[in-house]
Amino acid sequence: MTQLADRWGVNPAYFWMWDKWPERPVEIDDNGVVHVYGHAECVQVYGDPKTYSSNVEALLLGEADEGESLSDGALSAADPPKHTKMRKIVSRAFTPKMVADLEPQITKITHELLDAAEGKDGLELVEDLAYPMPVIVIADMLGVPHSDRNLFKRWVDQIVTAAGEVTVETAGLQRDDADVAAAMGQVPELMDYLRQHVVERRRKPQDDLLTKLVEAEIEGEHLSESAIVNFARELLVAGHLTTSATIGNMLLCLDAHPQQMARLRADPGLAPGVVEETLRFLSPLAGSVRATVADTELAGVKVPARSLVRLWLGAANRDERQFAQPHVFDPDRDPNPQLGFGRGIHFCIGAPLARLEGRVGVNVLLERFPKLRTDPASRPEFMDLEDVLGVSKLPMLTT
Numbered sequence: 216m217t218q219l220a221d222r223w224g225v226n227p228a229y230f231w232m233w234d235k236w237p238e239r240p241v242e243i244d245d246n247g248v249v250h251v252y253g254h255a256e257c258v259q260v261y262g263d264p265k266t267y268s269s270n271v272e273a274l275l276l277g278e279a280d281e282g283e284s285l286s287d288g289a290l291s292a293a294d295p296p297k298h299t300k301m302r303k304i305v306s307r308a309f310t311p312k313m314v315a316d317l318e319p320q321i322t323k324i325t326h327e328l329l330d331a332a333e334g335k336d337g338l339e340l341v342e343d344l345a346y347p348m349p350v351i352v353i354a355d356m357l358g359v360p361h362s363d364r365n366l367f368k369r370w371v372d373q374i375v376t377a378a379g380e381v382t383v384e385t386a387g388l389q390r391d392d393a394d395v396a397a398a399m400g401q402v403p404e405l406m407d408y409l410r411q412h413v414v415e416r417r418r419k420p421q422d423d424l425l426t427k428l429v430e431a432e433i434e435g436e437h438l439s440e441s442a443i444v445n446f447a448r449e450l451l452v453a454g455h456l457t458t459s460a461t462i463g464n465m466l467l468c469l470d471a472h473p474q475q476m477a478r479l480r481a482d483p484g485l486a487p488g489v490v491e492e493t494l495r496f497l498s499p500l501a502g503s504v505r506a507t508v509a510d511t512e513l514a515g516v517k518v519p520a521r522s523l524v525r526l527w528l529g530a531a532n533r534d535e536r537q538f539a540q541p542h543v544f545d546p547d548r549d550p551n552p553q554l555g556f557g558r559g560i561h562f563c564i565g566a567p568l569a570r571l572e573g574r575v576g577v578n579v580l581l582e583r584f585p586k587l588r589t590d591p592a593s594r595p596e597f598m599d600l601e602d603v604l605g606v607s608k609l610p611m612l613t614t
């Protein structure tokens with residue numbers, strides 16, 4: 216049988232897509248980079264932030280640590296105690312209830328995007344839905360006016376283009392490069408735009424996430440203007456392509472497993488299982504990084520201090536020590552301890568939103584297009600990013 220990975224044209228770097236497993240769950244390459252492939256080993260690293268720091272640049276490039284100051288810096292790159300404090304404040308604003316309340320709005324956005332694509336010959340799933348939907352949702356959630364949606368999307372396009380030029384290993388070496396800054400979401404116009412909106416929300420509160428971030432406090436401490444701007448851009452960087460990739464990957468997985476597609480059509484209530492299994496089987500965020508604070512040992516491998524550690528979530532999600540029949544797409548897995556959203560203190564804060572967008576996206580698509588299927592004449596194309604495994608073009612037939 217042809218492997219799905221061959222049929223889809225997946226980058227061979229994602230070796231687990233060919234049902235292969237490395238000889239050991241942890242390996243160190245010639246450059247001293249530690250690659251973690253095992254599920255248990257990834258969980259161990261995620262569970263030990265004292266040894267495995269998220270402040271990778273500060274550790275590996277010897278940059279000044281910002282200490283506990285909440286004035287700047289990203290949530291994903293912070294270690295405790297700063298991370299604990301920031302995450303608590305941010306969680307007061309970005310709550311599961313706030314996300315759940317977005318369902319009607321996400322359904323509306325999905326329909327609007329598909330309405331706009333009507334009359335075309337088939338769907339270009341990424342361009343028509345998977346790429347724009349998460350940007351519009353984040354923009355709406357923050358409180359960006361509809362009239363500025365295109366402006367916002369242009370800046371996000373800039374971030375995405377730059378992200379394709381930058382790798383984890385080179386990011387630190389080219390710190391003055393505008394691409395590196397842009398890949399991190401630091402597009403000056405976007406930052407200025409967000410800053411203006413934060414200032415405005417202080418004067419005139421509204422019913423949106425920016426206002427909630429301005430108002431959120433812990434023991435009298437608020438987030439500074441820069442911290443809010445940084446968090447807003449972090450939501451975009453962390454929540455856009457990952458969610459786009461998940462929607463595209465879900466459709467690919469269902470198309471390759473027509474029985475599962477038919478079951479979901481018959482019972483839209485099965486969508487959460489399909490989302491979880493897609494995150495495991497075709498993990499959109501293939502990797503996550505840490506740096507060691509001290510000498511340590513992982514799965515019997517000696518790891519020196521100040522090593523770059525790459526957690527390969529896609530591989531860990533195919534670890535047969537954790538998952539029965541790991542190379543089978545089975546949305547009924549229960550439990551499904553997939554690591555697509557990470558684990559521990561940095562567990563994806565956007566997971567409830569991503570799950571909701573995935574569920575709504577796939578159900579609306581199946582409801583509107585009873586014959587939706589991939590086009591055998593055109594293969595999907597994948598994003599040219601080292602850490603994100605997701606389609607950048609997915610032509611689909613609808614009639």
Ligand code: HEM
Nearest residue numbers: 290291450453454457458461503556557561563564565569
């Ligand atoms: C299916 C889509 C998504 C996937 C696969 C994903 C994956 C992840 C993973 C693996 C982490 C942990 C990284 C680490 O520990 O190194 C993470 C953290 C994070 N994610 Fe997501 N994410 C998704 C969607 C979103 C969305 C929609 C948002 C927000 C709008 C978001 C915002 C964040 C933030 C802010 C963090 C940092 C949390 C912290 O450090 O405490 N993500 N995500």
